[in-house]
Amino acid sequence: MATTTGTAQPEALGPEGQLGEGVRRRDFINIAAVAAAGVGGAATLVPLISQMAPSKDVLAESTTELDISAIEPGMAVKAVFRKQPVFVRNLTNAEIAAAEAVPVDSLRDPQSLRERTKEGHGSILVTMGVCTHLGCVPLGAGEGENKGEFGGYFCPCHGSHYDTAGRIRKGPAPANLEVPAYAFATDTTIVIGQESA
């Protein structure tokens, strides 16, 4: 504060109003008050910012349980996980062979089919139905939909082609379709959204 001159100093503090070592009581009160107001003001930002994060009812929908027993080889289903589509595909032997035949090193996002499935359930491919380019829903999970040049998924927005393992093979998308965290609760049920059942 620039205007502390011209007013009486408390007499108990001596002629200079010193609290020893050149610190005036007024400076101390000023710094303490501004610091308390600053910290208090900053603390109010916590609820104001935090209220925009997902609320408890949204978080309660953070896992999706799915019965996969009815998915025949060659078929896929669409499920909803956190308000986004998930594709669960039961691969045929031919599709598995096609995916394993591709040299992993030649891929844009190198990953083998084995890395994208769970041990003991090598034919079940669970991926998000969200194109890694700009978030459209690729075609290929539904009956009669365009599966693209590599027999997996095809995104109609900007022409990204995914293969039978959901890996990006052609088009603008930078990465493979995301495999969400999921686990087998039983042999025929998966829980999407958590790593272990």
Next chain:
Amino acid sequence: MSFPWARHYEPKVPFMRYLDEKLPLPRLIYNAIGAGYPVPRNLNYFWNFGVLAGFCLVLQIVTGIVLAMHYAPNAGIAFASTEHIMRDVNWGWMLRYAHANGASMFFVVIYLHIFRGFFYGSYKAPREMVWLLGVVIFLLLMATGFLGYVLPWGQMSFWGAKVITGLFGAIPLVGEPIQIWLLGGYAPDNAALNRFFSLHYLLPFVIAGVVILHIWALHIPGSSNPTGVEVKSESDTVPFHPYYTAKDGFGLGVFLIIYFTLVFFLPNYLGHADNYIEANPLSTPAHIVPEWYFWPFYAILRAFTIDFILPAKLWGVLAMFSSILVWFFLPWLDKSPVRSGHYRPLFRKFFWFGLIPAMLVLFWCGGAPAEEPYVMFSQIATAYYFLHFLVILPILSWLERPEPLPFSITEAVLGEDNKAVLGENTTPAT
């Protein structure tokens, strides 16, 4: 405008000099609430409530905008979305309690601010415009408070909306069509709730606009003070910053302690349990009262029970609105040249033993059931209320012999004004 000795803004760094040339916003702030605004040196704590009211407005706008991110103004889900805020939204319970109790604290602050004006004659020339704009703000504030109370769509919300819009139904001939038009239906429903939400979001910004005019109008003559004697020389004033920023900061600290005691320990103390029951158009709560800050006016509304030329219902509505509209005429009803109640012995008696008890009785009766003896008490208090403004104040103006005023603020504070003795303060006393 300002006093000739007001400090001038001097930007210190090159960027602030550049900004001052292009958009002198820091200069505006400096002259409004900074060191560039000279304020009487003798303000007491009643002068804190203007800044506190401004703080309340900001508080309500911030918490309100945040609540509107989660609230759904639809009669089907409004009540559920309020519970969603209370249970699911991060910190939602605190934000809603802060907003609901913030409204109550806003009215506490505004009532004290108004009563400061009543006692110290702040409404008198040259500050009539400040006062008139203040009454407009108060009316807008009441409308906003009422609209906001409807939004949770509980029982009190619904029946409050029904009763208040019913006031318009008392207008002869056009009353009922107006009421139906206001509600967009025959009873409060989705149409009413939606427009109430829209207006509840709009009005605070209208209030903010009128507040700017209120402060602008205040800065032309400058702040009044407890002696009511106008500023004469530099020794009568101190710069707003740091003197009154510090004093207002202290006041704000006391305010926040009381406010957060309510928010955290008594969040529903000022509310009604019935509002946690969803709106039911087929069942009126047994004891229906508005929020506490409307009680005095609600008591005036209910004080009229006999048809006299006009129906009693219409008398009640007219009296209720007149009880605030009479404030608009206050600068011309109280003609006493002495501003402050400190120097007006008769005015002081009528203020402390007339107006204040009458208002307290009205407060008490407004929250009580509409039965005897409360109706009789509110009738007596209502009669005094109007008598005070319309008859007693004008008569006091010429009957009363005021006590001698100090020559200047400096003399009132220090007991002497040396410059005045030297003849340096030549402005005549007001």
